[in-house]
Amino acid sequence: MDTTVSSQVESVAWDLGDLYAGPDDPRLAADLADALEAAQQFDRQYRGKVAIAGGPSPELVASALAAMEGILERTGKASAYADLLHASDVTPAAHGALVAMTHEKGSAVRQALIFFELEWLALDDDAAQRVIDAPACQHYRHFLRSLRRYRPHVLTEPEEKILEDKANTGGRAFARLFDELVSSLVFEVESDGGVQRLNESEALALLYDHRRDVRRAAAAAITRTLQDNQLAIGFIFNTLTQDHAVDDRLRSFAGPMAARHLANEIDAPTVDALMRACESRHDLVHRYYRLKRRLLDLDTLVDFDRYAPLGPETTITSWDRCQEIVLTAYGAFAPRMREIAALFFERRWIDATIRPGKRGGAFSHSTVPSVHPYVLANYTGKLHDVMTIAHELGHGVHQYLSRPRGYLQADTPLTMAETASVFGEMLVFEQLLREVADAPTRLRLLCGKIEDTIATVFRQIALTRFEQRLHDARRNEGELSRERICTLWQGINAALYGDAVTLTDDYRWWWSYIPHFVHTPFYCYAYGFGELLVLALYETYRREGAVFVPKYLELLAAGGSETPSTLLRPLGVDITDPGFWHLGLEPLDNMVRQAEALAG
């Protein structure tokens, strides 16, 4: 570890030449033009050939899908290049214009192809099954089958059209009102005798401040502003939960969560097993926050203390050292993982330098199967940044390995999307724990990982449970008072935090700013699913050792070519078994125990 991180990371910029030579590369315009022409050709060749009596020949379906992938590759490559160029510098207007242009052309092409999927859906079950089972369609089996899962929930074309038209002034309008309202809110935080006028993310960021009075003032300001806007927010929540109920009734979904489960390719008993397993181990959350209260030297840990830092960070890790740590950790697991991760550094598939105009945060973009993923990060040398690089390279390795599955089946459903990233983080986390000798840094590392896990697993499951109660209450009790929503929220959180965290009366209102509830009902459990799945896989690896490795690499290479439960079966995993999810809580139990021991 050294302190010259900025000079060492200056030159870490990616080379997008594997996509195009530049925004003016004639191959980019040619790909878009070719794709549109090929889409028109596709229309002439396949329209009216799928939804026919007796069904289409499997060979025709297979060659149509191969053609479709070829077309989508070309538009996907152009828009991936535009996205990455724009992310590396958002300032030039030409970069934004290229994004808009490639996305518009891409969506025109996708619209021209959509008839094929609609015809496939219109086909009766027996005819479709014959195609799915045919050897010619072996490669596309999952794609074909998973498209069909929406068939029982699709309405007639005129009905769909009306719903789509009215959604812009219905549900979508209320969601937009929520966004515009929340982003216009001003939070007046009193500090040092003055008043700071902040936006939502600035106010929330103060909850991470080391000064308790700053955290308390920020929490009070957040509560005040949320309360002041309850007329609109409460109305939006009531309207959108009822809108969801209407959708479920029209589309014959069995309950509030059924549509999300279908999209996630997960069944209700699996999610139920996951949620119950988490809720039976709230003692881990309680133990951790009792420890944190002790480390912060507080009499009581209040809700606004949950994110308080445990002291200033002193170590800086150079970029070269970060690379070495990640590659060593990946290599100790599997030489193949190290080889692939090393490509990102050697071939400049990674952009790590902080520059003016560059997008914040970090991501791994899969681009298209015929090229390779690219990683963006903003590296400052903190331990958290090393974990971020481990995380994004996990995505990168996953995306790299699943390329042979092709454009339509390389990507996993949401629930599996974070598998390799979180697994990669665990490998690097363990590596760092082995390397770091001094107790305070080890304790900070452990606490950071535990807090991340609590936020991704327990909090997300609690959010889901609240949402479930909210939708059930709206369906059973009619329009809900704001006070009723607050009571549901506070009850769920009281169970989560027990007597380890004191929830103020103010905290009752803190459901009101969470965007997932408004935009994508029941999205949150996927975070918990992904994280706990990985912890369970990691525990399996710890127990099985080397025999686990090839099975894990095969799982990554399978991409999204099967449902999660089928993909996981070769690893001896049954996700409907609550015992499996308890296995995932073991590593967390270990970490809490280690942190307790280090704290003495």
Ligand SMILES: [Zn+2]
């Ligand atoms: Zn991720």
